[in-house]
Amino acid sequence: MSSAEVPKSAFWTTRRRDRLAGYLFVAPQVAGIVVFVLVPLVLIFYYSLYDWNVLAGTFTFTGMSNYRDLVADPRLPSVLRTTAFFCGGLVLLNMALALFLAVLLNQRLHGTAVFRTIFFSPVVVSLVAWTIVWQFLLQDDGGINGALSAVGADGPNWLRGDVTALVSVIVLQVIKNVGLNMVLFLAALQGVPAQLYEAARLDGASAWTRFRRITVPMISPTILLASIITVVGSLQIFAQIAVLTQGGPGTSTTVLVYYLYQQAFQFHDFGYGATLSVLLFLIVLVLTVIQWQTRRRWVEYER
Structure with a gap:
């Protein structure tokens, strides 16, 4: 057979078609990450090098000036302490309560499906609507103090005390989202082999030891x-925080995200707001890396 008669391989082979289909399936997700995550992240670093005042119409390159202002900011230590x-x-209370509820609901008891729905329902409720309702309940003459007065107790003005305002926001957020972690823990608990518990009971292990x-x-x-x-x-x-306390009273509930909002959208200093965004990004990155790196010490399948 001459070389002219040798069949040429098709360009669109099965492998290439499958590869193209895979690229097309992931393309929307990749495009979303690039447009809504990577590009804004790069722009935040870029804007942090400028003095950008929208009202004054100024956009002046200042280099590291915003970062020097960040280090010298007298309010930042208080904001970081409140954030911490x-x-x-929030994390400790949410995780502990979610695990406790998951363990309880994992028992084969009557009515557990109803309680699962009750605990998870706040997760799907509108955040703003949920917060506004609790704002009325936590007022000095609101529903919480009304219930306390019915049993002869006087409740504080929850959103006007330095400590009670921050605690109220924490508890409110825990109630709102504890159902999500509860469902995750419940799914994990249902995957634990029952034989392990049976063997532990035969060996005389207590409930706390089994847990x-x-x-x-x-x-x-x-x-x-x-x-x-x-x-x-x-x-x-x-x-x-924006709906309940607006960072107050004073700065007792001014966390880093709300302080960022104040600088950028209330004081119109977008350059310094971008610098605070960089700080927030670095804090999230460091905490995530620490959690990921320490997993080998306590996560069972990573040891």
Whole structure:
């Protein structure tokens, strides 16, 4: 057979068609990440090098001036302390309560499906509507104090005290989102082999020992996932504070995200607001990396 008679291989082979189909399926997601994540992230770093005042119409390159202002900002330490307290309190309370509820609802008891729905329903409720309702309940003459007065107790003005305002926002956010982590933990608990618990009972292990030695290690990958999601989410809380306290009283509930909003959209200093955004990004990045790197010490399947 001459070389002219040798059949040429087709360009659109099965492998190439499958590869193209895969690229087309992931293209919308990749485009969304590039447009809505990577490009804004690059622009934030770019804007942080400028003095940008929208009202004055100025956009002047200042180099590292905004970062020097960040270091010298007298309000920033207080904002960071409030952010740390808010994040720590929310994460610990959310994770502990979600795990407690998941363990309870994992028992084969009558009516658990109803309670699962009750605990998860706040997750799907509109955030703004949820916050406005609680704003009325937490007022000095609101529903919470009305219930307390019915049993002979006097409640404080929850949103006007330095400590009670921050605690109220934390508890409100925990109630709103605890159902999400609860569902994650519940799914993980249902995947734990029952034979492990039976063997532990035969060996005389108590309920606390079974929980500490079996439950926690077996669902530790889910705990890692939930902790990362909760930490990142706690650092991005804005709507609740904007509706309930507006960062007050004083600056007792001014977390980093709300302080960023104040600088950029109330004081119209977008350059400094972008610098605070860079700080927030670095904090989230560092905390996520720390959680990911420490997983080998306590996550069962990473040891």
